[in-house]
Amino acid sequence: MPQNRSTPEGPQDWLARSKGSLALAKQPKPKDAFWEDLCFQAQQAAEKAIKALYQYKGLSFRYTHDLEELGKGLEDSGVPIPSIIKEAVILTRYAFETRYPSPFEPVTEEEYQEAVRFKNNKPEWENCSIEHYLEGLYGFTSDIDGYYQNMKQDVDTTQASWKMMARILLAARVYE
Numbered sequence: 001m002p003q004n005r006s007t008p009e010g011p012q013d014w015l016a017r018s019k020g021s022l023a024l025a026k027q028p029k030p031k032d033a034f035w036e037d038l039c040f041q042a043q044q045a046a047e048k049a050i051k052a053l054y055q056y057k058g059l060s061f062r063y064t065h066d067l068e069e070l071g072k073g074l075e076d077s078g079v080p081i082p083s084i085i086k087e088a089v090i091l092t093r094y095a096f097e098t099r100y101p102s103p104f105e106p107v108t109e110e111e112y113q114e115a116v117r118f119k120n121n122k123p124e125w126e127n128c129s130i131e132h133y134l135e136g137l138y139g140f141t142s143d144i145d146g147y148y149q150n151m152k153q154d155v156d157t158t159q160a161s162w163k164m165m166a167r168i169l170l171a172a173r174v175y176e
Contacts, residue, residue: 058150
């Protein structure tokens with residue numbers, strides 16, 4: 001059974017891996033590949049994005065592929081979950097049932113298209129306008145000490161660095 005453990009990576013690392021998995025999922029299916037393999041990458045993209053949110057909120061998570069369990073853990077911690085993420089729980093089956101040879105029906109191209117349809121949806125928590133982005137920028141910089149404390153990082157926030165600036169700019173995309 002997977003164990004609870006803290007993760008040294010930050011949310012940006014998890015999001016980068018999520019984007020990598022999504023990029024793989026969206027590749028044209030090679031001749032000898034299976035739709036199941038591309039669907040697994042779509043599931044991995046969703047899983048890693050949810051785990052990025054755990055990291056961003058300073059929460060620990062159980063290492064699992066179950067998107068419903070991960071979403072429920074966030075909700076139980078008071079983090080509101082956008083509907084598009086709740087819908088993504090259907091991807092969990094691609095981490096278990098179809099990942100290896102099994103008696104389950106093969107995944108169809110239509111099921112694959114459904115699995116990657118989330119790629120065209122912007123997360124509801126993303127600050128898409130300059131006004132919301134600037135509000136997020138202000139909010140994050142006002143709470144930057146709390147961010148580093150949650151990440152268990154000892155950072156002197158009075159000493160600016162390019163790395164800190166990059167974190168601030170990235171965080172402003174999603175900070176409320």
